[in-house]
Amino acid sequence: MDILVAGGHGKIALRLLGLLAAQGHTARGLIRSPAQADDLRAVGAIPVLGDLENDETLDAYVKGADAVVFAAGAGPGSGDARKRTVDLGGAVKLADAARNTGVRRYVMISSIGADRPDAAAGSMGPYLHAKAEADDYVRASGLDYTIVRPGSLTDDPGTGRVRISVELGSRGPVPRDDVAAVLFAVLTTRAAIDATFELFTGDTPIAEALAAV
Numbered sequence: 001m002d003i004l005v006a007g008g009h010g011k012i013a014l015r016l017l018g019l020l021a022a023q024g025h026t027a028r029g030l031i032r033s034p035a036q037a038d039d040l041r042a043v044g045a046i047p048v049l050g051d052l053e054n055d056e057t058l059d060a061y062v063k064g065a066d067a068v069v070f071a072a073g074a075g076p077g078s079g080d081a082r083k084r085t086v087d088l089g090g091a092v093k094l095a096d097a098a099r100n101t102g103v104r105r106y107v108m109i110s111s112i113g114a115d116r117p118d119a120a121a122g123s124m125g126p127y128l129h130a131k132a133e134a135d136d137y138v139r140a141s142g143l144d145y146t147i148v149r150p151g152s153l154t155d156d157p158g159t160g161r162v163r164i165s166v167e168l169g170s171r172g173p174v175p176r177d178d179v180a181a182v183l184f185a186v187l188t189t190r191a192a193i194d195a196t197f198e199l200f201t202g203d204t205p206i207a208e209a210l211a212a213v
Contacts, residue, residue, distance in 0.1 A: 001020075001025045001026065001066040001067065001187070001188070002025070002026040002028065002064055002065045002066050003020055003025060003026065003027055003028065003065060003066060003067045003068070003069065003187060004028045004029075004030060004048065004061060004062055004065045004067075004068045004069070005017055005027070005028065005029045005030065005045075005068075005069040005071050006030045006052055006058070006068065006069065006070050006071060006072045006090060006094050007030070007052070007070065007071040007072025007073060007090075008028070008029020008030050008031045008036075008040055008045065008047070008048070008071070009029065009031050009033075009036040009039060009040065010071050010072070010073070011153075011155075011176050012071055012109060012150075012153075012176050012179050012180050012183070013029060013069070013071040014029075014039065014040070014043055014045075015043075015176055015177060015179075015180035016069065016071070016180040016183050016184060017029050017040060017043050017044070017045035018043035018044060018045070018180075019180055019181065019184045020045075020184065020187070021043060021044030021045055022044060023184075023188070025188075026046065027043075027044065027045040027046065028045065028046045028047075028048050028061075028065070029045045029046070029047055029048060030048045030050050030052060030058075030061055030072075031047055031048065031049060031050075032049070032050070032051050032052065032053075034047075034049060037049075048061050052072055052086065052090040052093065052094075053082075053085050053086050053089065053090060055093075057093070057096070057097060057100075058093050058094055058096075058097035059097045059100050059101055061097070062094070062097040062098055062100075062101050062103055063101045064101075065098075065101075065103050066103070066105065067103065067104075067105035067106070067107065067187050068094055068097075068098050068103055068105070068106055068107070069106075069107045069108075069109070069183065069187070070090065070091045070094050070106070070107070070108045070109060070134075070138075071109050072086055072087075072090050072091075073086060073087055074086035074087055074127075080123075080126040083126050083127050083130045084126075084130055087127060087130040087131055087134060088130040088131075088133050088134045088137075091108065091134035091137065091138065092134065092137050094106070095137060095138050095141045095143060098141075098143055099141060099142070099143065103143075104143060104144045105143070105144050105187070105190070106138055106141070106143040106144065106145045106146075107145070107146045107148070107183055107186055107187060108134070108135065108138055108145065108146070108147045108148065109148055109150065109179070109183070110131050110134070110135050110147050110148060110149045110196075111127070111128060111131045111149055111150075112149050112150070112151060112152075112170075112171070112198060113128050114128050114131040114132045114135055114149060115132070115168045115169070116128075116169075117129040117131070117132045135147050135196065139194075139196070144190075144193045144194065145193070145194060146186045146191075146192045146193060146194075146195055146196075147195070147196040147197075148179070148182060148183065148186075148197065148199055149168070149196070149197065149198045149199065150174050150179045150198075150199045150200075151170070151171065151172040151173050151174045151198065151199060151200040151201075152171075152172065152173045152174070153173075153174065153175075153176050153179070154173050154174070154175050154176070155175070155176060156173075156175045156177075157175065157177060158175045158176075158177025158178040158180075158181055159175070159178060159201065160178065160181060160205060160206055161178075161201070161202055161203050161204055161205055161206070162174065162178055162182060162199060162200065162201060162202045162204060162206055162209050163199075163200045163201065163202025163203070163204065163209070164182075164197050164198070164199055164200075164202075164204075164209040164210065164212070164213060165197060165198045165200075166195065166196065166197045166198075166213060168196075168198055169198075170198055170200065172200035172201065173200065173201055174199055174200050174201045175201065178199075178201065178206070179199060181206055182199055182206055182210070185206050185207060185210055186210065189207070189210070191207075191210040191211065191213065192210050192213040195213045197213055
């Protein structure tokens with residue numbers, strides 16, 4: 001498979017790209033800075049230079065892919081405007097490019113709390129509103145989507161065992177390794193199509209947990 005990951009230099013994205021490349025897939029990461037390219041090559045991925053935020057269209061990057069993944073984010077230090085242009089605008093632009101180029105599969109890294117953004121305090125409010133609108137857009141896009149809302153991210157080693165919940169509103173940690181492994185599984189097995197779920201560390205093997213979604 002040929003998979004394009006938008007936000008290809010993120011911590012989860014690099015893990016996912018490495019998993020895909022190790023299994024012989026064409027793993028392409030969309031990045032804005034040429035300085036990040038060597039980090040992608042180090043995990044076996046192909047760097048694709050483009051500006052998710054400012055390019056008018058992402059069609060040229062998406063064309064030829066079998067699936068796309070939205071793993072980008074403006075980051076905690078960004079202002080409200082960039083949360084709109086990256087976390088919302090970038091996700092919308094990627095969905096539009098997928099539809100324009102005939103790519104059916106879209107996997108989104110979303111956020112806990114995106115189902116209730118009005119309850120968020122401070123800078124989390126604009127972020128969660130952006131994520132909520134992005135999720136809604138993708139769900140209405142007609143694409144084969146999966147929206148993953150991870151718990152509190154850690155750099156602990158992955159266990160391959162998780163807890164997946166389609167009943168939203170839980171809390172808990174999850175290693176980035178396991179988030180990447182879940183994304184890999186939904187991309188390569190077509191599990192959890194048209195599903196939105198929260199993801200935490202747990203006791204259930206990933207394949208078994210996804211089969212129950």
